[in-house]
Amino acid sequence: GAGVSQSPRYKVAKRGQDVALRCDPISGHVSLFWYQQALGQGPEFLTYFQNEAQLDKSGLPSDRFFAERPEGSVSTLKIQRTQQEDSAVYLCASSLFRDYLSRGTQYFGPGTRLTVL
């Protein structure tokens, strides 16, 4: 695969439903990031994995948000009991090395647009 892929590209959920968003990073990339982008705003950091270890989850807005990367490749962002304020584009990014080697170059997927009704 050429780049980071995300699925689904669009998701509509009723308030209170659980959703799962998938990210397939570029093969071999060690670092994986999730960002949330509200309409008209820049992306905001949610969480960071180095291989399977979740090293930073300081950006997760509530305990309804959970992310995992069990085998150090594919990652899933799960949102429980969705609320209208969760409506946003969820972006996944990966980088080849640890930060100091990749020099901050992250490769982003196209995002999943989540709409909560």
Add this chain to the structure above:
Amino acid sequence: DAKTTQPPSMDCAEGRAANLPCNHSTISGNEYVYWYRQIHSQGPQYIIHGLKNNETNEMASLIITEDRKSSTLILPHATLRDTAVYYCIVRVVSNQGGKLIFGQGTELSVKP
């Protein structure tokens, strides 16, 4: 990480150089300047980064002032496909997590 200030929008004529400014007056000595752009309905795309020297690659040039308090991204011959939101980010490169902190960016419109 230091905060950046960018104009909210700019226009540029197709074929002309686009010069996008960024102020980062509180930048620390170990913080790099990064530029990403986001074309509509796509994820952000890395453009270029630098510490204190000017940098150039196939996409753009980055000019950093001597005091490092501001920088300019230059797209030498803008095309319609360069229409996007451009983000200037300053951050430390470390052995730990490398999250990017995006501001509002500059919406560049390239016009025919």
